[in-house]
Structure formats: structure tokens, C-alpha cells
Amino acid sequence: MTVITGDHPAERPTGVPGLRILTGGVTRLWLVALLVGCWEIIARIKQDAYFPPPSTIVRVFHELWFSGPATHLFLTDKALDDFQPSFVNLSCGWALAAVVGLALGVLLGRSGVAREILDPVLQFGRAIPPPTLIPFFIVVFDFGAQMQISTIAFGVIWPVLLNTADGVRTVEKLQLETAEVFGITGATQLLRITLPAAAPKIFAGLRVSLGFALVLMVISELIGSTTGIGAHLISSQQGMELPEMWAGIVLLGILGCLFNAVFALVERRFLSWHSNARGLDS
Amino acid sequence: MLEVENLTHAYGDAPPVVSGIDLEVKPGELVSIVGPSGCGKSTLLRCIAGLQAPTGGRVRLDGKPVDRVPGNLAVVFQDYSRSLFPWMSVRDNVALPLRRRGMNRAQRQENALKALESVGLPGAAAKYPWQLSGGMQQRVAIARALAYGPKFLIMDEPFGSVDAQTREDLEDLVLRVRGNSGMTILLVTHDIDESVYVGDRVVVLSKGPARVRADLSVELPTARDQITTRELPEFVHLRAEVGRLVRGREAADEPKS
Ligand SMILES: Nc1ncnc2c1ncn2[C@@H]1O[C@H](COP(=O)(O)OP(=O)(O)OP(=O)(O)O)[C@@H](O)[C@H]1O
Ligand SMILES: [Mg+2]
Numbered sequence: 001m002t003v004i005t006g007d008h009p010a011e012r013p014t015g016v017p018g019l020r021i022l023t024g025g026v027t028r029l030w031l032v033a034l035l036v037g038c039w040e041i042i043a044r045i046k047q048d049a050y051f052p053p054p055s056t057i058v059r060v061f062h063e064l065w066f067s068g069p070a071t072h073l074f075l076t077d078k079a080l081d082d083f084q085p086s087f088v089n090l091s092c093g094w095a096l097a098a099v100v101g102l103a104l105g106v107l108l109g110r111s112g113v114a115r116e117i118l119d120p121v122l123q124f125g126r127a128i129p130p131p132t133l134i135p136f137f138i139v140v141f142d143f144g145a146q147m148q149i150s151t152i153a154f155g156v157i158w159p160v161l162l163n164t165a166d167g168v169r170t171v172e173k174l175q176l177e178t179a180e181v182f183g184i185t186g187a188t189q190l191l192r193i194t195l196p197a198a199a200p201k202i203f204a205g206l207r208v209s210l211g212f213a214l215v216l217m218v219i220s221e222l223i224g225s226t227t228g229i230g231a232h233l234i235s236s237q238q239g240m241e242l243p244e245m246w247a248g249i250v251l252l253g254i255l256g257c258l259f260n261a262v263f264a265l266v267e268r269r270f271l272s273w274h275s276n277a278r279g280l281d282s
Numbered sequence: 283m284l285e286v287e288n289l290t291h292a293y294g295d296a297p298p299v300v301s302g303i304d305l306e307v308k309p310g311e312l313v314s315i316v317g318p319s320g321c322g323k324s325t326l327l328r329c330i331a332g333l334q335a336p337t338g339g340r341v342r343l344d345g346k347p348v349d350r351v352p353g354n355l356a357v358v359f360q361d362y363s364r365s366l367f368p369w370m371s372v373r374d375n376v377a378l379p380l381r382r383r384g385m386n387r388a389q390r391q392e393n394a395l396k397a398l399e400s401v402g403l404p405g406a407a408a409k410y411p412w413q414l415s416g417g418m419q420q421r422v423a424i425a426r427a428l429a430y431g432p433k434f435l436i437m438d439e440p441f442g443s444v445d446a447q448t449r450e451d452l453e454d455l456v457l458r459v460r461g462n463s464g465m466t467i468l469l470v471t472h473d474i475d476e477s478v479y480v481g482d483r484v485v486v487l488s489k490g491p492a493r494v495r496a497d498l499s500v501e502l503p504t505a506r507d508q509i510t511t512r513e514l515p516e517f518v519h520l521r522a523e524v525g526r527l528v529r530g531r532e533a534a535d536e537p538k539s
Contacts, residue, residue: 172364174359174361174364174365175364175365175367177333177359177365178357178359178365178367180333180350180351181331181333181351181355181356181357182356182378182379182382182426182430183353183379183381183382184378184379184381184382188381192367192370192378193367196367196369196370197367197369199369273368273369273410273412274368274369276410276412277368277410277412
């Protein structure tokens with residue numbers, strides 16, 4: 001089983017967090033700003049229809065989705081139409097994968113028999129590229145949210161499942177023995193010992209699957225949907241509206257960053273013991 | 283209380299590391315076990331605690347065969363730092379086992395704090411184990427076992443990482459707890475002086491495979507004192523005898539007085 005490790009050393013600085021993020025953001029963003037600046041200049045000189053200047057993209061971006069009334073948080077109707085289905089599908093698919101993956105992973109990590117029996121099935125399931133199942137899900141569910149959620153869930157369950165199984169299987173033996181000695185068994189053991197011990201690996205799996213989920217969300221919308229950000233991309237492609245298309249691409253990039261940031265925040269909250277313990281060890 | 287009969291254990295196909303050990307511990311007794319490094323002391327303790335099924339022989343606690351960890355038993359592991367849970371505060375580490383004692387949350391926390399105080403760590407409750415030094419972690423592991431209040435306590439080199447002064451304090455703490463609660467204790471140590479000072483009996487193991495080389499009863503007054511007990515002629519004599527047995531007669535020193 002390949003497993004994504006939960007290691008990310010040399011992070012988690014101490015100090016005033018807000019200030020850190022701000023100065024860190026400034027030092028890391030200058031290259032982005034430089035590239036955008038170059039793009040702007042070149043695009044204006046070249047006047048190429050395929051590569052509109054960033055300023056145009058930003059304007060379209062704003063017009064399309066963020067020029068609504070203040071009572072709607074400046075979101076336009078189109079924004080609600082585009083964001084909502086995408087967001088719902090993504091969250092449901094990912095959450096479903098997380099819950100089922102976690103449960104199966106715990107089962108697999110705990111029971112050698114289950115591992116032996118299920119391993120070939122899992123290896124095969126994992127090897128199937130998730131988009132290839134879209135036709136199947138279309139047949140089963142027809143176009144729509146169910147099909148998209150199934151595609152996402154099936155595609156992103158593997159990192160969670162395999163990482164959870166590995167994390168649960170490799171819990172320090174002495175920690176389990178300690179639990180046994182002190183009568184920490186059953187559900188208490190699972191919740192207080194096994195899952196926290198496996199948490200670094202579980203979170204690594206969840207992080208990877210969140211990235212996959214975004215990809216599969218777009219793919220499923222590109223193929224079979226009239227709503228969502230993917231459908232917006234397709235319709236602007238068909239109308240040759242390149243600034244609109246670019247705005248969609250930028251939006252997806254921003255969404256990806258946003259999800260990552262929120263996830264990192266949650267992870268930091270739950271795993272601070274882990275990174276800190278490692279920090280002091282080395 | 284504890285009866286060990288002809289206990290033998292081998293890991294896999296390797297030659298046995300513990301061979302034919304007979305040992306009986308009476309209720310309220312504190313038995314020290316000494317032996318050269320790697321002779322199989324931890325293995326013996328794991329078999330007694332029910333963490334490891336021995337390949338031969340029998341272990342009984344209160345007349346019942348030990349096939350898994352009995353409920354009235356606690357262990358202070360030699361590898362104390364890995365036996366603490368790094369995702370819990372020190373206080374939660376000590377309090378978690380008290381669930382089994384039917385205490386509510388407040389009672390658990392209170393008892394945990396008391397136990398931490400008794401090992402001299404009242405300030406460490408809110409910290410995490412990895413924020414503490416090795417010696418402090420070791421004391422947390424001791425506090426956890428003591429708070430749990432078992433009838434039978436197994437300690438595997440419990441004072442190895444603490445300074446001399448703290449070590450003496452902890453020895454006295456264990457003696458005091460034993461006196462108050464009538465706990466039965468099996469304590470493995472590398473320190474020959476310590477084995478005599480805390481023990482009612484000292485069991486000396488031989489190396490490869492572990493066998494009982496000698497089982498000496500410690501004829502010292504029950505009330506022990508770090509200074510005066512250690513200058514008693516019986517203490518000095520016994521210490522020398524244990525030392526000779528552990529090191530082998532050839533290399534033995536003459537007793538210093
Ligand atoms: N899980 C294991 N698998 C195989 N061999 C083991 C295992 N645990 C211990 N041994 C071997 O058994 C022997 C006795 O080990 P044990 O840990 O019981 O010794 P010990 O007396 O506690 O040593 P120390 O004083 O260093 O703590 C050693 O030779 C060790 O290599
Ligand atoms: Mg040992």
C-alpha cells in the first residue's frame with residue numbers, strides 16, 4: 001500500500017500568528033505579482049484573444065459573480081447558480097468518502113483477516129481512474145447531483161481509506177498495551193487512543209482527497225451538467241468567451257487555495273501535538 | 283497473591299530468554315528483581331502482566347490463571363516516554379485510566395492532580411508529555427500507575443532517568459504508598475542499593491536465559507530511611523551479597539563500609 005505521510009516539518013512557527021501570515025504572505029506573493037504584471041504587459045502588447053490581460057479577467061470575474069447587491073453579499077444570481085451546486089457536490093462527495101473511508105480504514109487496520117480478504121479488491125478499485133466511472137454513474141443515476149457526488153466520493157475515498165488503515169495498523173504497540181493495562185478498551189480506546197494516534201496519517205489522506213475532489217467536481221460538471229463552475233467553463237468555451245473562461249479557471253484556483261487554507265487550519269487545531277512533539281524531538 | 287511456576291519464554295525459534303522461573307509474592311510484599319542487562323527481566327514482567335503469553339509454565343494472580351491483563355494490575359513500563367500519549371495533556375494521561383474506577387470527570391481530574399503532586403510535578407498538569415524532560419515523563423508514568431490504585435503494581439526500572447535526589451524521594455513515595463494501601467509490588471531495577479532499600483525480598487536473576495539465581499529476604503526494619511537504613515550493617519552486607527550475585531563471584535568487590 002502506498003501511503004502519504006503526514007510529515008511537514010519546519011512549519012508551524014511560533015510568534016504572533018496574524019503578523020506571521022501577513023509578512024509570510026508578502027514575501028511569498030511577490031513572484032506571483034511579478035508574473036501577473038508581465039502577463040498584463042505582454043497581453044496588452046500582443047492583443048491575443050486567447051490570452052486576455054489579467055485586468056480584463058478580474059473585471060469579468062467581478063461582473064460575473066461579485067457585482068450583486070449587498071444584501072446577497074455582493075453575489076450575483078449567476079454566482080449562486082454556479083457556486084452552490086459545485087460546492088454542495090464537492091462537500092457531499094468528500095464527506096461521504098471521508099466517513100466511509102474512515103470506517104473501512106479502521107476495520108482494515110484492525111483486522112488482518114479483513115485486510116487479506118479485501119486487499120485485492122481495494123488494489124483494483126484504487127487502480128481504476130475515477131473519471132472512467134462517470135459513464136457508469138450516468139447510466140445508474142442519470143445526469144445530476146447524485147452522479148457527480150458518486151464520482152467524487154468513489155474517486156477520493158482511496159487516500160482516506162488506505163491512510164486510515166495504515167495509521168490504525170501502525171499504532172505504537174506499547175500505546176495499545178498501555179491502554180490494555182489500564183482498561184481502556186472498545187469505543188474509548190478507538191476514540192481516545194487509536195484514532196488520535198493515526199490522526200497524522202488520516203489527515204494526510206484527507207488533504208490529498210480534498211485536492212482530488214476539486215478535480216473530480218470539475219470533470220463531472222464538464223461532462224454532464226448544466227450547472228456549476230465546470231458547466232460555466234464549457235458554456236463559455238462554446239460561446240468563445242475567453243475572458244469568462246479564464247475567470248472560471250481563476251475561480252477554481254482560488255477555490256483550491258481556499259479549501260487548502262481552511263483544511264490546514266483545522267489540521268493545525270487537531271495535530272498541534274504532533275508537529276510540536278516532532279519539533280522538539282529533532 | 284502471585285504465583286509463577288516454571289515460567290519459560292522464547293521469542294520465535296530463538297533460545298529461551300526466560301527459563302524455569304518459580305516465584306511467589308505474598309500480598310503486600312515488595313519484591314525487587316535485579317539481573318544483568320538483557321537477561322530477560324522485561325520479558326518476565328510482560329508474561330506476569332498478561333501482555334505476553336509465555337511459551338511454558340504458569341502464572342496465577344489471586345489463584346486465577348493470567349491469560350490477559352488482570353483488572354487490578356498496573357504497569358510502569360521501562361519505555362515510559364512511549365507509553366504516554368502525546369496527544370493528551372499530562373493530567374489527561376493520568377486521569378484517563380480512572381474511567382475504569384467509575385469516577386466522574388471532576389473526580390478523575392482531582393485524583394490526577396493529587397497523583398502528580400505526589401510525584402513532585404504539580405505544575406506539569408496542563409503540559410504535554412513531550413514538553414517534559416525524560417525524568418519528568420517517568421514520574422508522570424509513575425503517577426498514572428499510582429492514581430489508578432491497583433492491587434498489584436509492576437514497575438520496570440521506574441527510576442532510571444531521574445536525578446539521585448528525586449530517585450530517593452520516589453523510592454520513599456513507593457514505600458509510603460505500599461504502606462498505606464497494602465499494594466503488592468514487583469520492581470525491576472539496575473541499582474543494587476535500591477533493590478535492597480525498597481525490597482522485602484531481592485530476587486537475583488542470572489543471564490541468558492534468566493533463572494532465579496538467588497531469592498534473598500531483606501531483614502531490615504519496615505520503616506526505612508535514606509540515611510540511616512543505608513548505614514545499617516545488614517544493609518551493607520546484603521548489598522554486597524546481591525552485588526556479588528549479579529556480577530558473578532569473580533568480579534565481586536569487597537563490601538565498602
Ligand atoms: N519482542 C521481542 N522479540 C524478540 N526478542 C526479544 C523481544 N523482546 C526482547 N527480546 C530479547 O530477549 C532478551 C531479553 O530482553 P528483555 O527486554 O526482557 O531484557 P531486560 O532484562 O529487560 O533488559 P534491560 O535490563 O536492558 O531492560 C534480549 O536478548 C532481547 O533481545
Ligand atoms: Mg528491560
